[in-house]
Amino acid sequence: MHINFDLLDSLSDNTLHVKKGTYLYRKADASTCIMLIHSGSLKTVYSFQGTQEHRVDDFHIKKDIIGLDAMMDSYYSTDAVALEDTIVKAVSYEKLSHCTSRSAEVVEMLDTLKARFMSRKEETRGILNNLRAEARMAAFFISIISRMANIGYSNQEIQLKMTNKDIANFLGVKGETISRAKRSLVKTGAIAWEKKNFKILDFQILNQIVNPRFTH
Amino acid sequence: MHINFDLLDSLSDNTLHVKKGTYLYRKADASTCIMLIHSGSLKTVYSFQGTQEHRVDDFHIKKDIIGLDAMMDSYYSTDAVALEDTIVKAVSYEKLSHCTSRSAEVVEMLDTLKARFMSRKEETRGILNNLRAEARMAAFFISIISRMANIGYSNQEIQLKMTNKDIANFLGVKGETISRAKRSLVKTGAIAWEKKNFKILDFQILNQIVNPRFTH
DNA sequence: CGCGGCCTTGAGAAATGTCAATGCGAGTGG
């Protein structure tokens, strides 16, 4: 099913501006709404008590909905940090519950959003199952560029706002390994890369790195 | 919230007996019900088209509910294979939808089940984020024994029905690495282990292996 | 009893982590 962004937009009763590096919400916060990313991007992060350690759960781009975990589990499981100046539109649970009793479309849309949230979790787990850093990296590129393409951006070029360290943390490897994996991917001709800008040159190579079983 | 197993049991309209090594359902199957594991255990597996490759998604034990992915996403995302002779009780969507219009408890229970399904996904992802095989292994032991304890089994002893290879696949490492990690955990005194039977001797050591940051 | 799959163990190859030095760039304050 296709998500009706205009409908969501019309339901929103609050627009939030989040400066780069600041929190949209924290784990402990009471949750009262789901949020549609209008522009910008964020990361969600698991923090561990008693240490400075944290783990990047996922990255969220324009037209993603965040806060669904709280709706399903009654509390946020992560902190949300803006990767750049970001604008989100909030739709309160209150408004949603009003709508769900009247509009079948809203009910169906919420179910679709939850299902997508699930698939996304499974996808990120899939990325981690491959131990090779290059394969994780390639899977990451394919994933993020597909999502960009879905919302109308180029299906070849990306500008990544997150740091190398964030990507490393997300993929479960060290920053230095990301540096080397990127250089390696450039050398094979799979991607081009300058500063924060990436370009996919050869999807087939990228796919083969993710799934080496198809090569022989 | 606590799951009312008796209620679920009373809703079930079908009892299925699944022989060891056979399928409870396959990815392509039409899904009509969720299932409560009455006795035994299963693994769910992602299969990749065109190859023999597969990836163990998760293990499911007594009192787990499986088939929720299909309810949320309208199709099974995995195959389910019995690890031993297993009995499940099926609750059809049809019956559930009848109940949800009348019983607030059933609605709430379904929401709780979905939320747990989500947390479980996040937990398994967390296990994979640590690259060290020993750490993954330790996290796996802690996870599985907690779940066993939750349903009334010993919180120290486990009999694992899955093969080494299944565990290896689940944890994203090779079978040989599992052998060595187990031997290593035994040597540190964290676990005892004979054949398929495991015993947790020292939770603190196990936790420190998962989270080395707490040690110094 | 023999077969086949699983598990263990060893040795060497490949990949990632760790540590350290340097370069780079965005953001800060003068």
Place this chain on the structure above:
DNA sequence: CCACTCGCATTGACATTTCTCAAGGCCGCG
């Protein structure tokens, strides 16, 4: 506007870990 600073990114050398391949033992099943 410039200089400074701090965190991030890159690169190299070496340590650690896992993978790969191979051999042998064990166990369940026909």
